[in-house]
Amino acid sequence: MKKYNFNAGPSMLPREVIENTAKQILDFNGSGLSLMEISHRAKDFQPVVDEAVALIKELLDMPEGYSVIFLGGGASLQFMQIPANFLIKKAGYVNTGTWAKKALKEAKYFGEVVEVASSAADNYTHLPHHFEIPGDLDYLHITTNNTIFGTEIRRDIDAPVPLIADMSSDIMSRPVDVSKYTAIYAGAQKNLAMAGVTVIIVKDDMLGKAPRELPTMIDYRTHVEKGSMFNTPPVVPIYSLLETMRWVKAQGGVKEMDRRAKERAKVLYGEIDRNRLFRGTVDAQDRSLMNICFVMNDEYKELEKPFLDYAVSQGMVGIKGHRSVGGFRASCYNAQTMEGVDALVKCMQEFEANH
């Protein structure tokens, strides 16, 4: 049976990205060697990094003065690397969910941290709105998409201080005004590539200001200066990233990704709102287009397990909600298809008709 992949991360990638990466793993550019076996400094691999960087810059229409680097350690390492490089005295964090809270916790190792706004008291069922951003922050950190709770700041906010964003689960799903940010980072395994590489976009003239000595690997300047080749980069994940960037471009770029995301979300949220068995878990205005969370309506709570079993029997993969929300979560990253969304909607409608 055909499987529809709604995993939250690692998650669905375009089939051709996987196939093209698999080919290069078997025989890299006709060299008779695997992508896994060549030197990262080989003249063959440098073009992969160069093209991936160039495509990220092109797709996000990045202005001059920014660098793109590829590091290991996941977005979680960035929770400490960001403050190590940018926190001078005081940083502000907007607490919109599990990942935002983890980022805030790590920053405390480097200086004063203020929680500028939080929706923790309401179990993150909405974004904080109308909060004041102190003018004396070294930076404000936001999490643009809250993967676990299903809320999203799907716009580039104005901040009176340097803005830093964890875009792990919505990067490349919409046009972004990079000039509004001092740094953007994203673990690859949600919207970009296989796991193992983190993309970091940094504004060059903001580097080197932190009042602490940084270990070489933690200093972004090391990686900017060496073009992500200071040490051995994760070559296979970077290659798969390149393939995804080529795919995004061929599909029509981030504008088209945005259009598709809106189309998918409209249909799926539409069904959640229409179907008497289900309801969404977050305020409608703050709904994520990437991670669509829903639960059984209270009077149908006992149908949760039967619906999950039914959906699985119909080929749905990964729709069980995160334990901190319960219910269901359908992750609809760039590679998700309308066909997948329609198949899930059909499951919901059939299940409703039978109960």
Ligand SMILES: *Cc1c(COP(=O)(O)O)cnc(C)c1O
């Ligand atoms: C998944 C995720 C992370 C953690 O990413 P790792 O690469 O596993 O460290 C951080 N932030 C957000 C928003 C995420 O979705």
